Amino acid sequence: MAERVWLDVPFREKDEAKAAGARWDPGVKRWYAPRPGMTALERWAAQPDVPALLPGEDRGFGSGLFVDLVPKSCWFTNVRYCISERDWERVRRMLLGRAGHRCEVCQREEDREVRRWLEAHERWSFDWSARVQKLVRLICLCTDCHQATHYGLAQVRGQDAAAFEHLRAVTGWSEQDTQAHIEGAFEVWAQRSQVDWHLDLSMLTGAGIALAKPPAAATRTGIAIEELRAGRSQP
Template identity: 60%
Template sequence: MATERIWLDVPFAEKDAAKRAGARWDGAAKRWYAPRAGIQALDRWAAQAEIPDLLPGEQRSLGAGLFVDLVPRSCWFTNVRSCVDQRDWERLRRMITRRAGHRCEVCGAAEDPGAKMWLEAHERWTYNDATRVQRLGRLICLCGRCHMVTHFGLAQVRGREKEAYAHLMAVTGMTESEAREHVEVAFEVWFQLSRIRWTLDLSILTDAGVTVTPPPDAAGRDTVATETLGRT
């Protein structure tokens, strides 16, 4: 009879330390485990309860398809991953990829380590102009190429604009002129959103038991964006 795995929650940044402590990797489950009970060096990575596939208040249909989804400038580089503990992020990442069937929820691509193509989590937000609240509404699983298109401004900064345009057209069927118009409209929306200092609402995470480190206030997030871009 097969022995049930003793699963661990190991953040990517700590995988080498976990391996040295005796952890083993299950390639099918894409998760670390303890080969036997009682290895005290692995206690720090003991698995916590799984995060539910549907986060409280999450809108799974929000922001379907591939489109340029630019967050306000004051929120650049202040994402969900930067606001949660690394172990909680590992639990979130595992849930997001699992419920997506380990494929991009837009184009259907799977991870391809040989091509350095990974599955990544992206935040879909809603904006309330009256209350100036930017609410996390959904976490979606995207491949690296779809994520690059979504963050089109970052693709430009990194010299990948042509690649982003090509993928946008390939997935959506847009013509070149339609794609350029789409990007132009997206930047106009971004410009309007960036005129407001938003308060972040991450309640779909906190209501699921995920510990959130309060992000900087709006003015502080703008400073983070400026400093990070300066190092890019």
């Protein structure tokens, strides 16, 4: 059997890679070239793996399920928008692998039949005096936990009732406590949205991942509106 060669294929390019001869390993959840020397696949040649613990990462930071709203001034500054698609694939693969391909909150696996996926979410610290928004942790969440975390986006999509019930079920909170938590999260969001935060992604650059410049703060609200109108996901 010919030796397979692993590839880094962004999701958006999977059909193109498949047409060029790439194959998918469902167990490893990764694309590969079935034999060496396939020049049509060279553009997706694998880069070194991202370390399982990123430099300076605190994997105990922001554990559990809670509403974690992205300040309006920080929209489109998440990791997916700040690194290349190929590097995002490398980071995502590392994250899912170290989580054992389970949600790190509810411990459920991906289930295509009910459209439950595993997704990456960033945990940030906010230094008010320095106005620095620092990436502290990456966490693997299922679609339901991620939707509850981004409760504001769930409201925009008309999915807030489902997000509310999932948040309550996972945390064990009463309906009253869940509502109080959500209201408190929106108060924090309103305060943080008044600040143009400086982004600290040293956790990624320390792992050798190059950054792309995110959209200017003044343009992010307009971009988010257009993304939602087009039916795409807001960060």
